[in-house]
Amino acid sequence: MNLRRPAVGLSAVAHCSRQPGSPRLLLLASWLLLASSGAAPLAAATTTDLSRRTFYVPENAEYTVVQSTLDSLRFTLDKTLKRGECGHLVSISSFVNPEGEIMGWHDFGNLEGPGWAANAVGGAWRSYRFGRFLGNQDWQSQALAILDHVLDCGFLDETTGFIRGYRETTTGKLCLNYKHNSDWFCPGSMAKVAYQLLAFADDLGADARAGRMRAQAIRTARWIAAHVESVPNGWFPRRTTPDGKVYRKTPEGGNDAFWQTSADGLFILQLQAALTARKLADYRRDLREKTDVFTRAGGIFGSINHDTYDPHESVAYAVAFRTLMAVSRVLRDPAIRQFAYATCLVGLEQFKMREDRNQVATKGLLYMEKTWDTAYLWENAEAALAYFEAASDIRRRNRQAQREYESDGLTILRAIAKHHYGPHGFLTEGVDWNNHVGQQHHIDQKLYAAIQYTEPFLNNQHIAEPTLYYIERLARRKTLPTTREWRDLEDNLLLRRPR
Numbered sequence: 001m002n003l004r005r006p007a008v009g010l011s012a013v014a015h016c017s018r019q020p021g022s023p024r025l026l027l028l029a030s031w032l033l034l035a036s037s038g039a040a041p042l043a044a045a046t047t048t049d050l051s052r053r054t055f056y057v058p059e060n061a062e063y064t065v066v067q068s069t070l071d072s073l074r075f076t077l078d079k080t081l082k083r084g085e086c087g088h089l090v091s092i093s094s095f096v097n098p099e100g101e102i103m104g105w106h107d108f109g110n111l112e113g114p115g116w117a118a119n120a121v122g123g124a125w126r127s128y129r130f131g132r133f134l135g136n137q138d139w140q141s142q143a144l145a146i147l148d149h150v151l152d153c154g155f156l157d158e159t160t161g162f163i164r165g166y167r168e169t170t171t172g173k174l175c176l177n178y179k180h181n182s183d184w185f186c187p188g189s190m191a192k193v194a195y196q197l198l199a200f201a202d203d204l205g206a207d208a209r210a211g212r213m214r215a216q217a218i219r220t221a222r223w224i225a226a227h228v229e230s231v232p233n234g235w236f237p238r239r240t241t242p243d244g245k246v247y248r249k250t251p252e253g254g255n256d257a258f259w260q261t262s263a264d265g266l267f268i269l270q271l272q273a274a275l276t277a278r279k280l281a282d283y284r285r286d287l288r289e290k291t292d293v294f295t296r297a298g299g300i301f302g303s304i305n306h307d308t309y310d311p312h313e314s315v316a317y318a319v320a321f322r323t324l325m326a327v328s329r330v331l332r333d334p335a336i337r338q339f340a341y342a343t344c345l346v347g348l349e350q351f352k353m354r355e356d357r358n359q360v361a362t363k364g365l366l367y368m369e370k371t372w373d374t375a376y377l378w379e380n381a382e383a384a385l386a387y388f389e390a391a392s393d394i395r396r397r398n399r400q401a402q403r404e405y406e407s408d409g410l411t412i413l414r415a416i417a418k419h420h421y422g423p424h425g426f427l428t429e430g431v432d433w434n435n436h437v438g439q440q441h442h443i444d445q446k447l448y449a450a451i452q453y454t455e456p457f458l459n460n461q462h463i464a465e466p467t468l469y470y471i472e473r474l475a476r477r478k479t480l481p482t483t484r485e486w487r488d489l490e491d492n493l494l495l496r497r498p499r
Contacts, residue, residue, distance in 0.1 A: 071425030098422030115165025123457025161219025236265030364415030
């Protein structure tokens with residue numbers, strides 16, 4: 001099912017890093033109160049039918065969301081990997097163009113590893129899971145070879161639990177941040193890598209790697225709990241020095257207004273909740289304390305991305321929903337679940353684009369934040385996953401709400417599918433509908449267009465997780481004499497495979 005997209009003309013030049021604020025959403029009212037049984041509030045009360053219809057994008061039968069995902073995976077696995085010195089597969093770069101060429105002028109260009117922008121463990125995990133689902137052993141073996149590079153090539157301190165996020169591809173130097181130095185790192189992002197190792201281990205069964213990965217996740221959580229310094233508001237610091245002391249500067253050296261209000265700290269809660277749920281550790285006390293800080297503040301939604309500065313970032317709301325849902329299950333607290341729906345999931349409404357802007361296909365996408373309003377695609381994929389998890393959670397309580405959440409998640413994936421370029425499956429990192437990034441960085445040098453670069457394991461590939469979640473948890477399966485079919489809630493055929 002590797003549908004080849006027609007080639008699009010390209011001219012390569014340069015991109016720039018992102019930057020800085022955003023007003024709060026006035027939360028929509030009319031929620032049902034949680035019943036004592038923990039029943040969820042009705043999603044239908046949060047938005048009008050009209051607003052949902054205007055956000056909606058139909059499926060393209062000629063190029064489905066599954067075909068879109070397969071192209072993204074194909075691009076990463078076919079165009080952006082090489083055999084490393086230690087014998088494993090290594091990403092050639094964290095920033096490439098549609099031909100898979102390294103964009104060495106960018107901060108991400110000569111970096112690889114498990115860190116935020118490079119995302120090797122997350123990318124390998126998604127490739128492995130999709131390969132297993134399709135019975136594609138080549139994809140699975142490639143994914144394990146990427147994982148082995150992270151496990152065996154110096155990123156993990158298996159004594160302390162500390163994780164180094166990056167390696168310079170030009171020198172082999174290990175470093176802690178995307179600026180190619182080790183002055184600071186983001187503890188939330190380190191927790192995210194540990195969480196990815198833990199989740200990946202679940203899929204490896206009796207494989208010997210799984211034990212190492214779980215042990216690393218346990219040690220990383222311990223390191224964070226023991227070393228990361230507290231901040232005055234009770235939340236987690238956005239950045240710390242290598243020994244865990246608060247680091248208040250931006251990557252460029254100025255003062256970071258969001259040094260204690262970044263949603264990146266949510267990944268620490270995600271890791272702690274996952275370890276507790278698996279009975280590998282008990283972080284219930286920590287989860288209670290930090291979740292109380294988060295909810296008393298009305299939510300902490302400052303930029304997760306390391307190079308942006310805004311109090312309200314779309315992906316922060318999506319990550320908050322997913323994380324607080326996990327915490328509510330561990331703590332058995334329906335009030336946390338209600339907050340996740342009423343504040344975090346509803347908070348995504350403010351970022352929805354309900355029309356194509358400047359003749360660019362933006363309808364069905366979420367922009368990132370007020371001060372950097374490009375529609376970046378890993379953030380959109382995370383929002384789709386949040387909607388699908390909500391649909392799965394609420395399906396037995398409220399079928400109408402389930403359908404609305406499914407529709408929103410599918411709409412996002414369908415809108416993303418419009419932004420593959422070139423013959424290799426490349427998916428843009430973002431859709432720059434108002435020339436925020438700069439015309440010289442756009443496909444075909446158009447004034448308003450998609451950006452002509454991507455992060456292979458992040459913006460290009462993150463759609464694999466919500467797509468597979470939908471297929472496995474929500475899609476309608478039909479078994480025929482010789483085939484199996486997976487269809488969406490509107491009966492669109494997403495995938496057909498031999499029995």
